Amino acid sequence: MSGTTEQFEGGCLCGAVRFIATGVPKGIYWCYCQSCRRHTGAPVAVFAAFDCEAYIVTKGEITKFDSTPGRTRRGFCARCGSTLTCESLPGPTETHFHVGAFDQAARLQPRRQYFPEERLPWFHIAEA
């Protein structure tokens, strides 16, 4: 173990919501599912997963919406609409943050793919 603990700060587009995640993400992955597509308006989502105890919301609050009641809860900024999180229900024990919400998203490269069968046919990536 190194002496320094990694921290990842982030927030929404307008700055009303800010958070800090600590430690190495449990996973970083592409999600091609249609539900993520709808929530983000983007062809694909990329998430970094942290345990619920591994982050704190330092400003404002993440507004929640159950996109699939009993299964999936999504978070966003109620002021600017930025997509921020996705959580599995019941629980949740971990929160998956959209990497675009982090100040240093370049440090969060995805290594896995979820729901590749729902990927848009014209969307190609160099590596995953």
Ligand SMILES: [Zn+2]
């Ligand atoms: Zn905002």
Ligand SMILES: [Zn+2]
């Ligand atoms: Zn998804």
